[in-house]
Amino acid sequence: MTAEELLRQVRARDAILQVLGESRLKVRGSSPLPTGMMEELREHKVPILALLMDEPPTMTPTLVSQEGSSHLLAWAAAASEDGLVQPEPVQFLETPLRPFTTAEVGRYCRCQMRILFMARSHRATGGWGRFTAEWWRKMESQAIGALAALRSAIEVSVDVER
Numbered sequence: 677m678t679a680e681e682l683l684r685q686v687r688a689r690d691a692i693l694q695v696l697g698e699s700r701l702k703v704r705g706s707s708p709l710p711t712g713m714m715e716e717l718r719e720h721k722v723p724i725l726a727l728l729m730d731e732p733p734t735m736t737p738t739l740v741s742q743e744g745s746s747h748l749l750a751w752a753a754a755a756s757e758d759g760l761v762q763p764e765p766v767q768f769l770e771t772p773l774r775p776f777t778t779a780e781v782g783r784y785c786r787c788q789m790r791i792l793f794m795a796r797s798h799r800a801t802g803g804w805g806r807f808t809a810e811w812w813r814k815m816e817s818q819a820i821g822a823l824a825a826l827r828s829a830i831e832v833s834v835d836v837e838r
Contacts, residue, residue: 679723768829
């Protein structure tokens with residue numbers, strides 16, 4: 677099995693892949709991956725890490741390195757506090773199938789950060805009712821992915837204008 681095929685299979689099981697540093701890969705999911713799949717991940721770790729590092733953030737909402745996440749949240753917090761508004765609306769994929777357009781970047785960041793912090797709080801307490809800890813984990817992943825997509829769309833629009 678190739679690294680690409682293995683990566684697709686892991687994602688099909690809704691596992692969250694997280695790159696830690698340059699050589700560590702953390703896998704989380706609502707249920708443990710089969711032993712054989714975990715062994716395959718260990719065998720193909722280097723090519724999988726290379727694939728994940730090369731992918732743009734908009735295509736991998738479940739993948740955000742810890743260092744990248746802290747920089748992204750710092751950027752979103754600054755945009756929120758400053759009430760950042762773009763001169764022209766920015767279009768990006770909030771999720772792979774949900775295009776979104778906004779000029780009010782600060783307001784959008786504030787909303788996504790609210791979702792992110794609610795998700796982390798409810799995950800820590802185990803969720804409630806049908807909103808399980810796993811559901812909140814997916815909401816957290818979507819919020820981080822949306823912020824990453826917005827930031828890269830803004831960076832692309834700035835590069836095009838130059």
